[in-house]
Amino acid sequence: MPHTHKDQDTPELLLENQLCFAVYSAAHAFTAAYKPLLDQIGVTYPQYLVLLVLWEANGSSVGEIGGKLNLDSGTLTPLLKRLEAQGFVSRNRDKNDERVVRVHLTAMGRDARIHAVAARRAIVCSLETTEPEIQKLKTLVTELDGRLRTSGPNR
Amino acid sequence: MPHTHKDQDTPELLLENQLCFAVYSAAHAFTAAYKPLLDQIGVTYPQYLVLLVLWEANGSSVGEIGGKLNLDSGTLTPLLKRLEAQGFVSRNRDKNDERVVRVHLTAMGRDARIHAVAARRAIVCSLETTEPEIQKLKTLVTELDGRLRTSGPNR
C-alpha cells in the first residue's frame, strides 16, 4: 500500500539523516554552551572568535581576520566597533596603506585570554572526551568544510 | 627566550585547534553550498529546514517545528510568515486549542520537495564521499550536539 500515512519513498530527506542539520544544530549548541562563560568576559561568541585570531596575530587587518574566520567586512566592521566600544581592541588605519584598518588588543583584550582558557577547558570537560578525540573530530569537520568550500559552481 | 614573537604557552586557544570553530565554519559552508540550489526553489536555508520537518510531519505546530530544529518562536514566527507570504505554507490556529498554530504545506510547498531531493544529491555528490561515511560523521556530530546540550549549568 503506497501512500500510507507517512510514505517515505526517499529517506534522503529525513531530518535525522541530514549531516547539514547535525552541523547546523551543533554550531548553535556550541554558541549556547559558551554563552554563560563568555557573558562573564563580556563578549559574544563571534567576538570571542575574533579575539582568538588577535591573540594569535595581534594587529591583524579586518581582511586578515575575515580571511581566517570566513567573514566579510559587512559582518566584521560593526562587530569590531562593538569590541572597540567595550574596550577590548583599538582600530586604526595603517600608515603605509590608508585603506587597511589594523586591529590591536588593548590591555583588557589581552587579559581576557586567561578567562577564555578557563572557558574552553570547561567546555572540553563537559564533553567528557579526550583531547585527541576532539582533534580527530575537528579534522573530519575541517575536511568537510574544505570540500564544501572548494566544490560549488564558483571556485 | 620566553616572550618571543609568538609565544604560545597554551596551544589550547589556537584557532586551528578549535572544534567549535570547525563546526561554526562548516555550518556556514553548508549554508553557502545550498544557497544557489535553494535560490532556484526560492527559500533560504533555515526555511528549507522547516520544509524538511513539514514534509515529514505536515500540520506540525510552531512549537513542534521548533522542538525538532531547536528554534524558538522568535525565530520561527517571522520565518513562517515569509514562507506563507511566498506561498509554501498556510498558518492556522488549531480549532481544539486556539493557542497553537498549525502549519500546513500548500501544493507549491509539497512540490518543492522534488527540487530539494535534487539539491541534496548535488551537495552529497560534491562531497565526494559515500553515504555511509556521511552518516558516520553525522552520528559523531549529533553525539557532540547532545553532549553540548545536556551538560550546561542548566539541565
Next chain:
DNA sequence: CACAATTGAATTGCGTACAACTTAAAAAGC
C-alpha cells in the same frame, strides 16, 4: 465556578551573516 499558574505564539531589541553597493586609496596601464 473563580482565579492563579502555565502554556504557545507573537513582539521587541540586539547581534550576527551576507549580498549589493559606495567610497577612498593604492596599483596598473598607457
Next chain:
DNA sequence: GCTTTTTAAGTTGTACGCAATTCAATTGTG
C-alpha cells in the same frame, strides 16, 4: 602623470537567532 582598475572598509537592506516580555487561551487548584 593621468586615467583606469583593483582593493579594503564601510554602508544598507534582508533574514536569521535568541533573550526577554507580552498576551491570549488553557489547565490546575481550591
